[in-house]
Amino acid sequence: MNAAFQPYPFEAKRYDARLPDCVDGRETQRHAVTIVGGGPVGLAIALGLAQHGVRSVLIEADDSVCYGSRAICISRRSLEIIERLGALDGFLAKGLPWTGGRSFYRHDEVLHFTMPQDDNQKLPPMVNLAQYHIEQFLLDAAERHADLIDIRWRTRVTAIRHDEHGATLTLSTPASDYAAQTDWLVAADGGRSTVRDALGLKLQGTSYEGRYVIVDILLDSARPTERLAYFDPASNPGSTVLVHKQPDNVWRIDYQLRDDEDADEAVKPGNVMPRVQSLLDMMGETAPWSPVWITIYKANALTLERYRHGRVLFAGDAAHLVPIFGVRGANSGIDDADNLAWKLAYVTQGRAHASLLDSYSDERVFAAHENLSYGTKSTEFMAPPSFAFELMRKAVLSLALKHPGVRSLINPRQTSAIAYTDSPLNAASDAFACGPAPGAVLPECPLTIVDRDGAHFTAHLTDLVGPRFTALWFSNESESAIPADIAALEAGFAARDIPFTLIPITREAPADSARRGAWDHTGRLFPMYGVERTALYLVRPDGHVLGRWQGVRDERRDETAKLAQHALAAIDRALHG
Structure with a gap:
């Protein structure tokens, strides 16, 4: 163990200040x-x-x-x-990249969790x-x-x-x-x-009393990338330690301080180094290591x-x-x-x-x-703010050794996309059996893109989202042309000076191999989006659904005209109230 701090294996470029054109101390622009x-x-x-x-x-x-x-x-x-x-x-x-992690209570593993990952991603x-x-x-x-x-x-x-x-x-x-x-x-x-x-x-809101020391160290280890959590470990009895592997052999270690510990003393290298060494000994890491950064954190x-x-x-x-x-x-x-x-x-x-x-x-x-x-729920488990929460955590961890049903209480739910279910922008939409409702983000799925030159390539649905509004026109019939009212959406958005793209998506490869659009080559996209025959999804520039409407089997003119009217009305309402 080398007690001297080492520089990060990263050198940042330094920039000088620059003054704009000013007159009498005021920028001219x-x-x-x-x-x-x-x-x-x-x-x-x-x-x-x-x-x-x-x-x-x-x-x-x-x-x-x-x-x-x-x-x-x-x-x-x-x-x-x-x-x-x-x-x-x-x-x-x-x-x-990582897909999951493990939690330990003292010497025993009590949880091995994985985050959603499948062939659609x-x-x-x-x-x-x-x-x-x-x-x-x-x-x-x-x-x-x-x-x-x-x-x-x-x-x-x-x-x-x-x-x-x-x-x-x-x-x-x-x-x-x-x-x-x-x-x-x-x-x-x-x-x-x-x-x-x-x-x-x-x-x-709430500021919690629990404090964590954050330590970055250099350590060459072949251990896989995953989130590691240690509850009441021998290296830091009565508290919690989190460990994350980063690029360049940098490891991030967060450990909780006891209530009676002084924060200024806790971040001094002489107090940090023994705790880190004890943790690494417990983990079985024997390679030399050195600290590169120490700070302290309080949950808010x-x-x-x-x-x-x-x-x-x-x-x-x-x-x-x-x-x-x-x-x-x-x-x-x-x-x-x-x-x-x-x-x-x-x-x-x-x-x-x-x-x-x-x-x-x-x-x-x-x-x-x-x-x-x-x-807040995660903090109350990871850093109990009172004796009652501490008692609950100890009970959950003890039971988790033999009762898998309580193990989900150990893992803080990882961040995920939030659906704006009550957004004032959400357009009145039709009922769908499943799929992203207004306010939700687009679930991922592979598809085949046919570009303007007739070239075919595999992509994903989120590749279709750009700095513009996007309409996804789902159609069963690979040989049918885009209905005139749906195609006219491009002119409707252009008249409003709104950047817009219309993407036709079919269940099967289009009969016209040069027709621009996409098709559901996996057969998963239409069921995932709840499309029975035809449907129109209108998507915001940030990938959230603004509105969605079911079509009909034969794409009758009066029905497709209504879908187009819904989309244009949704845009007008969202942008101008």
């Missing part, structure tokens, strides 16, 4: 969107806006991507979003990747959009004034201070949000009750703080970004009324309460 915070959420919002052709200024106080592992688990849903942002390749090349359920890599890959993508994303490093927000027209920021750099004006301000500046404080807003389950305050919008940890158990922190922030970017883009481009941004708040506050509900 007014901006459409300014984002405060250059972490994963701020970068994802900037990339999402760029996908719609909207320029933004990104304000970041530091001079590089972050240091320390911080967020490390990226979910399948987040990977789908990141792919649409053009940054997926690095995540898959560097990240370590394109992406793994979870990838381990430290936050500095996450930020770097998103930054690499942002730098490819330098014409639309203006990143200002080493720039701090020191004051904010906002009104019904936008906001004025006082910004400080090592060289000079200046004021900048913006039509819309997005706060993605973390749990200690400067913007939130400037507006006098407070997070509401907090949120703002509204994420839109006039022309100021909140996302990520600036809007909500979620316990680490179930890996909802960064993943919920990326979901915030995906929801906000297209709506803010449509508003700034004049394609939608500003009230569309109220639905961002409605949907993501709902999602935050869902995440906090599961996070």
Whole structure:
């Protein structure tokens, strides 16, 4: 064991501050969107806006991507979003995929869980990747959009004034201070949000007393990638330890402190090193190791009750703080970004009324309460806040040794895509036996794509989602043409200046091999989506269903006209109220 700290096997590029053109301490250009915070959420919002052709200024106080592992688990849903942002390749090349984990009570394994993974899926359920890599890959993508994303490093927000027209920021750099004006301000500046404080807003919810020390170490081990949880282990009696393998031989270890331990003393290397060594001895890891980062964490389950305050919008940890158990922190922030970017883009481009941004708040506050509900249950088990919870946990762990029925209580439910079941955007739709209802995301399934040149290739349903609305027209008859009213949707959306794509999907390969669209070569897609004969699904740019309607067998003109009218009415209502 080497007690000296080692540098991360990752070297971040450092950036200097840059002053824009100013007159009398005021920037000459007014901006459409300014984002405060250059972490994963701020970068994802900037990339999402760029996908719609909207320029933004990104304000970041530091001079590089972050240091320390911080967020490390990226979910399948987040990977789908990141792919649409053009940054997926690095995540898959560097990240370590995993599908499950194991929990131990003292010396005995009491749970082996797996996350959903089947032949329909394109992406793994979870990838381990430290936050500095996450930020770097998103930054690499942002730098490819330098014409639309203006990143200002080493720039701090020191004051904010906002009104019904936008906001004025006082910004400080090592060289000079200046004021900048913006039509819309997005706060993605973390749990200690400067913007939130400037507006006098407070997070509401529960702060737990339980504290965890987080240690990143370098360790060369062939152990597989999975989530490991140790309850009352010999290395840390009476508490909990979590272990995650990361790329580059970095291991993340989280262990709970006893109530009587001093936090300042607990993070000193002389106190951390013996505990880590004891854990590794218990795990049977004998290779040399060295620490690279130590910090402390306290679980919070907090949120703002509204994420839109006039022309100021909140996302990520600036809007909500979620316990680490179930890996909802960064993943919920990326979901915030995906929801906000297209709506803010449509508003700034004049394609939608500003009230569309109220639905961002409605949907993501709902999602935050869902995440906090599961996070709270997990926290109460992983770090019991009282003697009663501690007694319950001990009983569950003891029973789990011989009673499989209680083992599910041990595992914190992992993050998953949240359906906006009560979203104000959801269109009145027909009843389906199954499939994604309005507000839900599209379940994944392979299909065969026929492009405009007649080339055939295998893809997945989520590949069809882009920075636009998408209509999926399901039809039984491979030889039939797209009904005229359904085909006319493209003209209807164009008249409204709404980016749109119509994708015909058939049960069998189309008789015309050059016909653009897709077909269900696995035979799984139609049953999965509850389509009996024909159906129309209207999908938002973030992959959530806006509305769905059943068709009829013979595709009669009057029936298909109604489907088209439903889709156009749903768009008008969503974008303009």
